[in-house]
Amino acid sequence: MADCFAVSTQANDFPVIDLSGSIAAVVAEIADACEKWGAFQVVNHGMPLELHAKFELAMKKFFAQPTDEKRKLRKDIGGVKPYDYGYEEFAKNVNDWKEVFDFPLEKQTATSMSYDLEDTTARELIHSWPEYPSDFRYLSSILIHLSIFFLTILRMEACVQYGQEMEKLSFKLMELISLSLGLPRQRLNGFFKDHTSMGRLIHCPPCPTPQLVLGTHEHTDVGALTILSQDSAGGLEAKRTFDGKWIPVKFVPDAYVINMGDMLEVWSNKKYVSLVHRAKVNSERERFSIPFFFNPAYYVVMEPIEELTNEQNPAKYRAFNWGKYYGSRKYGNFKNPEIDVLRLKHFKV
Numbered sequence: 532m533a534d535c536f537a538v539s540t541q542a543n544d545f546p547v548i549d550l551s552g553s554i555a556a557v558v559a560e561i562a563d564a565c566e567k568w569g570a571f572q573v574v575n576h577g578m579p580l581e582l583h584a585k586f587e588l589a590m591k592k593f594f595a596q597p598t599d600e601k602r603k604l605r606k607d608i609g610g611v612k613p614y615d616y617g618y619e620e621f622a623k624n625v626n627d628w629k630e631v632f633d634f635p636l637e638k639q640t641a642t643s644m645s646y647d648l649e650d651t652t653a654r655e656l657i658h659s660w661p662e663y664p665s666d667f668r669y670l671s672s673i674l675i676h677l678s679i680f681f682l683t684i685l686r687m688e689a690c691v692q693y694g695q696e697m698e699k700l701s702f703k704l705m706e707l708i709s710l711s712l713g714l715p716r717q718r719l720n721g722f723f724k725d726h727t728s729m730g731r732l733i734h735c736p737p738c739p740t741p742q743l744v745l746g747t748h749e750h751t752d753v754g755a756l757t758i759l760s761q762d763s764a765g766g767l768e769a770k771r772t773f774d775g776k777w778i779p780v781k782f783v784p785d786a787y788v789i790n791m792g793d794m795l796e797v798w799s800n801k802k803y804v805s806l807v808h809r810a811k812v813n814s815e816r817e818r819f820s821i822p823f824f825f826n827p828a829y830y831v832v833m834e835p836i837e838e839l840t841n842e843q844n845p846a847k848y849r850a851f852n853w854g855k856y857y858g859s860r861k862y863g864n865f866k867n868p869e870i871d872v873l874r875l876k877h878f879k880v
């Protein structure tokens with residue numbers, strides 16, 4: 532907890548990368564940012580800004596409802612309904628000053644939910660959508676496609692459509708990261724065939740004692756990479772690898788913060804290290820944040836990419852299964868404090 536009071540340095544060189552630049556320049560900037568920070572912000576990323584704005588509005592309407600309404604969608608951590616509305620986070624024995632709504636991607640149906648390494652079964656996960664606001668599920672913008680012979684009206688689910696765009700951006704980033712590691716562009720794509728990604732909506736109400744709590748406690752993200760949108764209230768902080776100082780990640784309009792998760796640390800054999808980060812709250816205004824976690828398929832065996840290891844640089848992690856790693860997070864929680872949540876340190880060579 533003492534860390535909550537650490538004063539962040541004002542010097543701020545957290546990288547902002549313009550994805551519309553030449554591939555060679557972007558790849559070089561990503562390599563530099565990943566090695567120094569394990570993170571960067573992106574602008575001109577191709578995500579439709581109008582869709583993002585509508586999605587944000589639907590999120591705000593959802594959180595503005597009375598708590599009793601939101602509680603109807605209560606998640607069941609450690610059960611088969613791990614998504615939806617809640618306060619607590621997986622695998623953290625501390626409370627954050629926030630409420631969240633988690634949603635999977637539409638096509639995701641099953642994942643390995645057990646922390647038991649012997650149990651190889653996958654489970655079907657249950658998830659519910661709120662009835663209000665109606666455009667939370669269905670975007671109010673109706674795309675009308677008119678051809679000579681027919682008229683098609685498409686109503687896309689807001690979270691689903693947002694998820695689809697996030698998926699596209701995730702693959703684009705994963706390819707750039709692959710190139711930045713000196714690998715073929717699509718070298719990492721196969722790990723995401725049936726990916727277990729999810730989106731999270733975060734609301735931190737104004738806090739009377741912001742010096743005593745955090746919106747999100749210090750952690751690294753478990754998956755491959757995270758695409759996060761924070762609002763102008765800011766609050767996100769990154770721990771700079773080389774000196775351990777907390778640096779505020781400045782709000783940049785229309786930008787996303789990209790950070791490496793534990794799985795990229797493994798694949799890159801620690802050339803890139805997953806970003807330690809946290810988020811502060813403030814007494815005057817509420818803050819919103821939307822992370823999207825791009826995760827491998829539950830059956831993926833995680834280990835350093837062969838081409839990135841050699842005699843001088845042997846594998847720093849031994850092989851483990853992503854589904855189990857992820858499952859242990861979902862089960863190791865307030866309800867099951869005795870469960871030893873799997874962490875990267877358990878697989879260090």
Ligand SMILES: O=C(O)CCC(=O)C(=O)O
Binds near residue numbers: 747
């Ligand atoms: O509150 C935030 O903006 C950070 C959220 C985050 O890091 C997470 O949910 O993994």
Ligand SMILES: [Fe+2]
Binds near residue numbers: 750752
């Ligand atoms: Fe995070």
